[in-house]
Amino acid sequence: MNLSDAVAAFCFGYPFVMSIYWMAGGLLYQRLRTRHEPPADRPPVLARHPPVSILVPCHNESRQLAETFAALQRVAYPDYEVIAINDGSSDDTGARLDALAAHMPRLRVVHLQSNQGKSTALNAGALAARHELLACIDGDALLDPHALTWLVRRFQSDPAIGALTGNPRIRNRATLLGRLQVGEFSSILGLIKRAQTVYGQLFTVSGVICAFRKRALHDAGWWARDALTDDVDVSWRIQLAGWRIVFEPKALCWILMPETLRGLWRQRLRWAEGGTSTMIKVFPALWTPPSRWRLIPVWMNYVVAIAWSYTIVAALVARAVHEVAGALGHALPWAWSGFSPIPQVWGAVLGLTYLLQAVLSMAIDERFERGLLRTLFWIVWYPLVFWTLQAATAIVGLPRALLRGRPERATWTSPDRGLR
Amino acid sequence: MSNNGDAPAWPPVIARARAPWPLRARDALLTLLAWFVLLWVLRDALLTLLAGISPETAARTADWLEHRLSPLLGHLVPVAPSAFWLELSDFLVVAALFVAWLAVWGWLNRKQLQRQPPAAGASDHASPAALPPHEQFAAAGLDQQAPLWQQTRRLHVEFDDAGRVLQAHDDDAPRV
Numbered sequence: 021m022n023l024s025d026a027v028a029a030f031c032f033g034y035p036f037v038m039s040i041y042w043m044a045g046g047l048l049y050q051r052l053r054t055r056h057e058p059p060a061d062r063p064p065v066l067a068r069h070p071p072v073s074i075l076v077p078c079h080n081e082s083r084q085l086a087e088t089f090a091a092l093q094r095v096a097y098p099d100y101e102v103i104a105i106n107d108g109s110s111d112d113t114g115a116r117l118d119a120l121a122a123h124m125p126r127l128r129v130v131h132l133q134s135n136q137g138k139s140t141a142l143n144a145g146a147l148a149a150r151h152e153l154l155a156c157i158d159g160d161a162l163l164d165p166h167a168l169t170w171l172v173r174r175f176q177s178d179p180a181i182g183a184l185t186g187n188p189r190i191r192n193r194a195t196l197l198g199r200l201q202v203g204e205f206s207s208i209l210g211l212i213k214r215a216q217t218v219y220g221q222l223f224t225v226s227g228v229i230c231a232f233r234k235r236a237l238h239d240a241g242w243w244a245r246d247a248l249t250d251d252v253d254v255s256w257r258i259q260l261a262g263w264r265i266v267f268e269p270k271a272l273c274w275i276l277m278p279e280t281l282r283g284l285w286r287q288r289l290r291w292a293e294g295g296t297s298t299m300i301k302v303f304p305a306l307w308t309p310p311s312r313w314r315l316i317p318v319w320m321n322y323v324v325a326i327a328w329s330y331t332i333v334a335a336l337v338a339r340a341v342h343e344v345a346g347a348l349g350h351a352l353p354w355a356w357s358g359f360s361p362i363p364q365v366w367g368a369v370l371g372l373t374y375l376l377q378a379v380l381s382m383a384i385d386e387r388f389e390r391g392l393l394r395t396l397f398w399i400v401w402y403p404l405v406f407w408t409l410q411a412a413t414a415i416v417g418l419p420r421a422l423l424r425g426r427p428e429r430a431t432w433t434s435p436d437r438g439l440r
Numbered sequence: 441m442s443n444n445g446d447a448p449a450w451p452p453v454i455a456r457a458r459a460p461w462p463l464r465a466r467d468a469l470l471t472l473l474a475w476f477v478l479l480w481v482l483r484d485a486l487l488t489l490l491a492g493i494s495p496e497t498a499a500r501t502a503d504w505l506e507h508r509l510s511p512l513l514g515h516l517v518p519v520a521p522s523a524f525w526l527e528l529s530d531f532l533v534v535a536a537l538f539v540a541w542l543a544v545w546g547w548l549n550r551k552q553l554q555r556q557p558p559a560a561g562a563s564d565h566a567s568p569a570a571l572p573p574h575e576q577f578a579a580a581g582l583d584q585q586a587p588l589w590q591q592t593r594r595l596h597v598e599f600d601d602a603g604r605v606l607q608a609h610d611d612d613a614p615r616v
Binding site: 052129133143146191192238365369 | 448450451452453454455458459463467470471474475477478482484485486488489528530531534535538539542543545546548549550552553554555556557558559560566567568569570571575576577579580582589590592593594595596597598599603605611
């Protein structure tokens with residue numbers, strides 16, 4: 021096999037093999053766990069109800085607070101408190117939280133005088149939290165009434181679990197971008213988390229809905245204030261500290277996602293840069309005793325995904341150069357002509373494999389959200405447009421992560437929350 | 441705030457109906473167009489896939505499509521299906537190895553995956569000990585401050601430039 025064939029095999033083979041791997045993971049998870057479990061809307065009564073602290077970091081969330089805290093009042097769990105952390109908001113978030121606290125006995129508010137970033141806000145909230153189990157949601161996320169029960173139940177089932185990731189569901193579906201992400205969260209993220217739970221190591225919890233034992237966070241060194249993606253960073257350190265993380269798909273949380281290309285780009289670029297920074301940061305720890313060698317395949321998958329993005333771009337550039345040189349009558353010093361941007365047979369196989377993955381994942385997720393299969397109509401954009409966006413953010417994210425230099429405190433700006 | 445006054449309908453999906461109809465119509469039309477573009481781009485490839493399963497059906501479909509949609513599709517030439525399946529088989533073998541690896545881990549982890557919480561009345565000795573507040577506050581460099589942080593309803597926290605907590609005080613307590 022020459023270089024050209026090897027590159028072609030990699031560009032086709034990586035997403036093809038991984039797609040089959042994620043689908044198998046989803047099916048194995050169904051076989052090994054889901055079929056033994058009750059429906060998400062009918063949780064069993066727990067033998068004990070250990071108290072839980074719900075942390076809600078907020079930065080300029082004034083518009084979302086009423087809904088977020090109304091949903092928190094509907095939580096069907098007997099013993100919980102809510103800690104809202106106002107992270108130096110410049111709008112009236114602080115005043116609104118104080119007003120909510122006056123009428124909501126479970127709610128306490130921590131005001132950070134200046135914007136410190138989500139990690140510091142969560143650390144402050146954890147200090148204020150009275151209980152060992154922490155559930156974390158974003159200031160614009162609506163927690164399902166039974167989510168807390170499912171999270172606690174999973175902690176009770178296994179003392180080795182240090183953290184849990186819940187199942188974020190997209191709320192805003194008014195535009196094409198919103199509906200596209202509905203499919204993405206099922207077909208990509210949902211299957212990946214199921215497969216990684218079967219394997220035993222997760223790439224990350226979802227910061228928008230996750231839960232921790234304080235003991236595990238303490239062993240991991242709490243949230244890192246320089247982490248761009250606090251959830252990825254803390255997930256790796258918790259697993260490096262010897263704790264397990266698993267997916268609890270019945271712990272639902274309804275979230276808002278960007279509905280403009282600019283908002284989506286900024287979000288995905290932050291994810292890519294933050295993920296890459298974490299991979300760089302944790303690399304030495306993977307080899308330091310006690311070795312956490314089972315994390316290495318998860319680490320390698322992330323690195324290979326970045327390499328794949330660069331390879332695709334190199335192939336497209338090579339084709340463009342080849343075509344231009346050919347049109348001008350020049351001979352190039354290399355033989356590799358790259359790929360056409362028009363999919364050929366292998367592109368068709370990839371497209372069809374992805375559609376199969378989408379159908380399978382949505383069939384699995386129908387258990388949690390009736391009518392999900394209807395969003396398949398919109399999924400066509402995923403292989404046409406979304407893969408390009410993902411690859412582009414991976415490509416831009418790598419140099420940004422490498423050139424980031426000295427770690428700084430990662431503060432936040434209010435994201436695009438879609439059409440409402 | 442009332443208990444349910446601001447509560448959204450459940451599940452709290454913000455539906456298409458909230459978007460203006462021109463936006464909805466545009467999205468639907470563009471998506472239909474995208475499906476046609478995808479199928480058009482993949483026409484030869486799809487026929488090849490079909491030929492790998494049933495050469496006769498692929499040939500009949502190609503004839504039919506050329507006859508009906510000739511100006512759009514041009515001449516349809518499925519590539520040799522045997523070569524296609526031969527090449528794909530290598531990738532399928534690799535995928536099968538990965539799936540086997542995952543299945544082995546699933547089998548090894550099956551007890552963890554199927555574990556249920558202890559029944560009512562069962563002892564809970566397996567739960568890890570809770571983190572004592574003094575350990576957490578010592579790690580944060582805030583010894584002796586647990587009562588202030590954990591009993592205050594409205595806490596105000598100030599930080600220095602390095603992000604360390606300078607001081608925390610109860611917003612409801614009179615400042616000295």
